[in-house]
Amino acid sequence: MPSPPRPSPAAKKPSSTTKPVLLGLVVLLAAGLLGFVSYRATAPDPASDTPASATTAGADSDVYRELAELARRDAGDKLAQGRTDAPVVLIEFADFQCGYCGKFARDTEPELIKRYVADGTLRIEWRNFPLFGEASEAAARASWAAGRQDRFWPFHRAAYAEDAKEKGFGKDRLRALAQQAGVKDLDRFARDTDSAAATEAVREDREQAYGIGATSTPSFLINGRPLAGAQPLAVFTQAIEAAAAEEANVKNAGEPAE
Structure with missing residues (x-):
């Protein structure tokens, strides 16, 4: 879907703990430049006959490892589900006004939970990434507030x-959505939604998204x-x-031989 206008540079300043240019390139590749990826993987190095994949695979692996470290794996994270030690973590950056995010939430995510979260393979961590104005911002803060009463996922x-x-x-x-989700203290929900803590939590999530080069939802x-x-x-x-499988191979490689 078309990317909405991005906020001013001050609103999207990336975290100092990320490398936005390099990480942003990887995200852009994933967003659809498959032809370029294929070309890069097979094109010869100008200085030799060695495929580019031989010289870029290591760099890509380093980037993927750095991106993987964005997983919080926090047992107290109200906007996550699944074991903190799950071998796979899926981080979703999404907006409640995004139609494609809704399609994923309705059609795909429940099956992933059934197949992989239930057996301990997968952990899902949500990041609020509101892109479509004040209504998106309000819904993001409200979701965080619902989470304070353990009702984020409902x-x-x-x-x-x-x-x-x-x-x-x-x-x-x-x-009304909070009531439908089973939030018990609706007055507290309203206070939490309008709180500075909610605004800061949403800001941190969005900063992380921009820090890795994400510009659209869902990512x-x-x-x-x-x-x-x-x-x-x-695909998922x-x-x-x-x-x-990759995590299992890494674990097995690290175990001493009997």
């Missing part, structure tokens, strides 16, 4: 229900490997299983 389902975004995300609507990292858009289920299952 709120997430309610906000991404079919045709939910057409009803808007005004104060009354957000309160994903699967053990550091970027994946853009609401791709078919098979393949990526998750490949990441799990």
